[in-house]
Every structure is written in structure tokens, then in C-alpha cells.
Amino acid sequence: MSLKCTVQKDDFIEGLSVLQNVTNKRGTLAILSNILIEATTNGLVLTGTDLEVGLQIFVPAEVDAIGSLTLPSKKIYEIVRESGSASLVIEETENSWVTISAGKSVYNLAGIQSEEYPAFPEYDEEGLVPLEAPVFLDLIDKVIFSIAGEQENIYSLTSVLIEKEKIDSVSYLRMISSDGHRLSIMEKDVAVDVDHLGIEDITLIPKKGIQELRKFCENRDTIDVSFSRKQLVVKDKRAVMVVRLKHGEFPHYRAIVQAVPMDNCIKINRLLFLESLKRINLFTEDVFHTIQLRIEGETMVLSSQNADIGNAKDELKVTYDGEPLTLGFNCRYFIETLQVMECEEVEAYINSENSPCLMRSALDKGFTSIIMPMQL
Template sequence: MKFTIDRDTLQKRLTNVQGAVDRHPQLPILMNLLVQAKDGTLFFTGTDLELEIETSVALDEIETGSVTVPARKFIDICNALPEQAIVDFNLDDDKVVVSSGRSRFTLSTMDSSQFPTVDEIGDATSFTVSATAFKGLLTRTRFAMANQDVRYYLNGMLLDIAPQRIRAVATDGHRLALSQIQTVTGVDEAKSVIVPRKGIGEISRLIGSREGEIGIRVGSNAIAIDIEDIRFTSKLIEGRYPDYGRVIPDASKCDKKIKVDRQTFRQCLERVAVLSRDKARAVWMNFGSGILKFKTEETVEREVAEDEMEIDYDGPEFKIGFNIGYILDSLSEIQDDHVDIFLTDATSSCLIQPHDDTDSQYVVMPMRI
């Protein structure tokens, strides 16, 4: 096996697959990348058994073969080489020699036949979608996913795919984020799957600033996404996702609707957050006629932060407590100048959404401060 490639092209491919390499693997070979040359195309593959990333590039001169090399070392070598350098890759018995100019590196290898790959998706639902729109969908909701929750189905994102739209939902049990895009998927009937947290992060990273269409295939136990010369595959989380529709307050039944300037609201929260460094990050919000007042709980040093802002509200005065971080996370994903806040009482969940826009909704449970 032998090929020559320019450093920048190689670096781009290695960067694409590095997210799938397991730093603390169950099997030593999972620390390696699979390098394959066949039919004039060079393939790089990384996997951690749960997800797999494969990328390819066509080369004019290439010797057929396959091998696995230490991923981290190979990537570091490529990064250390000067831009536009020419890289020679040569498999010699059980060693790989990577050379460029006066630099020469000899790497150990492992048998490529032992490299595990994610099973090919069989009967799958397939469609295409705008890369920009799909990444935006994930970005607006991914922050609400749980992390290492015993309720394993919360450690991922629900993708609810219908014939005319795709909806993403994430929750950690304390807050919920929902967003949807209107797009023709062509599916015959609605299909819901749970994509693991790591998989969502890798999809967003791989799409990056790419435009155009991406291809998505959803099977019974895996999802595959084709992004230009990249194929991403991830196993799905088995389990029943919570009925998120029951969690989201019905805006029409909430007797308190408050319209606020998003930037002013966010700045007030950021200021009072300076003195809410405890784990709960609690803040009281006191809604009054035309005024919203903020106040943190007194710290052990007897320190308190207070602030206020004008709001569009003329209902009865009431007070409710929240985790500041949960509110700020939601506001960070809303781009509108104004947001609508829907409330019923101090013990009911709060609904936050862009002004007069229901495609993105954020739910935060109140705190008992």
C-alpha cells in the first residue's frame, strides 16, 4: 500500500474523522484509524463502536491496500508538517513510513481485518435537507440534553421526522428545548429516533459552515448522514422518550404573557448571575406592572444582587424563582429582538419563545427557593 498526498488535503480528512476515535477504548485497535486504498480512492475511518466517521479523497496514483495506524500520532504528525507539504505514505511489512521532505516517521500498525465497523443500515428512511437548516435545528436544542443521566434516553436528542417537517427535542428533566424546520422529507409516516449526545455534537462539527444539501438515512437502530465526502453513522438510543407535548405549557391557557426585550433581559440576568455562583444559580423574578425585578438569594457572605427592567406587562404582581443558567441558555438560542414569556403561577413551568413564533420553544421548571 502506497500513496502520495498533499498535507492540507490529508489534514482536512484526518480532522473529519478524529472525533470518532476513542481515547479510552475497550479495544486497543479503536485508538487507530483504518486507512484503505481501493479503486483510486483513499478512505479514512474512525470508530468508537457507537459511532463511525468515514471520509474519502480521490487520488491519481495509489496502491491498493489497507492498514490501521495510531490515530493521535498520525494526526499530530500531519499537524506538525508545514502547509502545502507533500506527504508520502508507505506500508512496509508491519510498519508504516510517513515522510515529507527531510522528515520521516515510522509508525506501528495493527491488522486492518480486526478493525470493527458499524453495521450497514438496512431498510432505512431516506431524505435530504439543507445543511444550514439542520445544523441550526441541532444548535437551538442541544444544550438541553442530559449528560450521564441514569435515564439513558435523556442523554440524547429526539428527532421527530414527519412528511413536512423535522423537529428536535432535548431535555434533562429540568428544562426542555424544542425547535422545528419546515421541509419536505418525503417519509410516508412520522418516525422518531433518539440520537446520542456525542453523535449530535459530531454532526454539528462535521457540517460546520457547509451549505447545500445533506443526505440522511434513518434505520431501526442507526442513523447515517452524508456530508459531502463524509459519511457519519451512529447507533441510536433504545428507549421511550418522554411525551414532550405534555411538558410544554399551552400558551393560550397561560394567564400571564409578558413581552420583554431579549437583550435587556439577558443583560440583567448576566449581571445578577455574578452573585449566584452556588450550584443552583437561583434568582427571584418579581413581575409587576411594567417592571420586572431580579434578586438573588443571599450568599453565606450576605451578598445579594438586584436589578430591574421595564417590561410589557400590566397584570397582577407575582414572584417566581429560576435557575439563571437555564434561562440564559434559552435566550442565547433566540435571535429575535423580543421574546414572549408565558406563566401561570409560581409552581408551573415557564414557556419562553421568540415573539409570535412557535417554531422554537423553551420550557424551564421553576425552583423552590
């Protein structure tokens, strides 16, 4: 039967806009740039996938005739966005074409038969566990900035490692990311028993999946979550997302953390340090963003040099009673770390001029950042 329905613009555009990041990706299969529209007795089900992330959204609609077909995701989104009508009528005609009527505007758009669209992954409804969405938001925000780019040869570094742990009957979720030059760790206690989550020893969520998971959690209080060996499922009453997980090795991050001695501490005002770094970064080389930190007594001197435009120097008051240190670091790594922290005073642990810098604070509970040094 040919699809025919009436849908409100605001409802439709909300669903279509969420799907854009999943479907608008250049790939080898042309149909992946389309969304699947299924008209059921209850309303519309919109589906988008890039074979790594699949997203299904329910949109209320008045359905005159049930059916399904696929339409170009970007073009249908643009049509609805620019429509001056509060509602749209979508009617399938011959050969998978549709007529879209929006007030006095009429559009004819070519689609592709729904039979060619990849099947949405199956999942077990009974395996879903309710979790607070803000927990995932906080975990993701503390680690997403240090995931390796897609050009990284070690593909596991283009993902986030997620772990579960119970300590004295308290359940924790932990996320870890690294691009090979820095390491970010964030853990939070959760109200549910993590034994019910099928998180394996090495469970890797790809960067695209993490980005879409973050968007899914926004403006939601709770979500239902399940992990299996192959996929992560998140769901609420109106949407479900399935992310294909990766498998492989991940750096032994615990050993890296334990290798940093915790007896040589520099205490720095976080916001003053961040502002100083942003000023100094104006004169770093574009590729490595190298800066020098000279720490002696209660003074830290930050400096940078660019062969083409000049140099900069800034000075900060710190709390430190160790031996003088002259250090080289990527300025951008410090900036991105300090931006996700919330404390007034950050504690930086640096043992020597060739050792990594570990940063944490009592206020940023569960968060640890390690940044590797650079040769000056």
C-alpha cells in the same frame, strides 16, 4: 499487498482533523483510538469509530499500491499537522509498521492490522433522502444545550428525540431535548416528503451523534439522510457518517406544553434580559445558579445571593398586567435559552409562582422552551 501512496498535506489534515472527535475517546478497545486507512485505486478512505458514531472520509491521493492498515489517530494527525512538507508519502513496511516521508523528515509509526478493525455499518444507498443541511443545523442549535449530561440516570434524556409530521401536506421535522429541568422544542418545515424518512415514534439520537451531525452539516448545503430502526446515515460526495440510535421512553412533552396556560404573558426585551441575567449570575451559587424574579406592574427585579461573596440586584422594564409574582429559577437555563433565540421581544408565560415558564416569540418560529421553577 503493502500500502503505498502520496497525499497532499492539506487534504490529509482536513480528513484527519474531522476524525479526531470520533477516535480520541477512552474505551476498552485499543484499536478504536486508531483510524483505518484504505488505499484504493481512487484515493484514500479514512474510517474512524467509537462504535456509537462511525465516520468515513474520502481523501484524494496518488496510490502506488493498494492496501489497508490502522494507525494511531492522534499521532498521525500530529505528524501531518506539524509537517513542513506540502505532501507526504506513506509506505507500509513489515508487521504493520509505516514509514511516513515528509520532505526531509521521516517517521516510523507502528500500526495494527486492518482485519482487527470493526466493520463499517452497512446501509441502503437507495433509502437516502436529500435534505438541506442548514435545516439540521437550526434544529440542533435550538435543542443541543438542554440535553442531559452523561451522568443522568434516565439514559433517554442524554439523547434528542426526532419526529416527523405532515400537516396539510406540509412536511415538518422536529427535535426535542430535556434534562428533566427544562424542555426545548424546535420544528421546521422541509422541502421533501418526510414519509420517505424511516423515523419511528421514538427515535433517539445520542448526544455524541447530535454533536457530530452538527459538525457534518457545517459548510454543506445539502446532505443525504436516511433513518432505520438502528441507525441514522448522513452522506455527501466525500463522507458518510453512521450514528447508532437509542430506543426507549421519552417524556410526554406535548402534555407538558399543554399544561402551561397561555393567558398570563410577560413581554421582555430579549437582549436587555440576557444582559441582566449575566450580571445577576455573577452572584449565584455555583451548583444551582438560583435567582429570584420579582414581577409587579411593568417592573421586573432580578436578584441573586452568594453566601461567600455577596449579592446583586438589577431592574428591567417589562410589559405585564397580571398579579405580582415572586419566582425562583436557574439563571443559567434562561441565559442558554435566550442565547439561541433571535427575537427582539420574548414572550414568557408564567401562571403562578410554582408553575413552569414557557418562552417563545413570533420571530423564533417553531421554537418553544419550558423551564421548571425552583424553590426559593
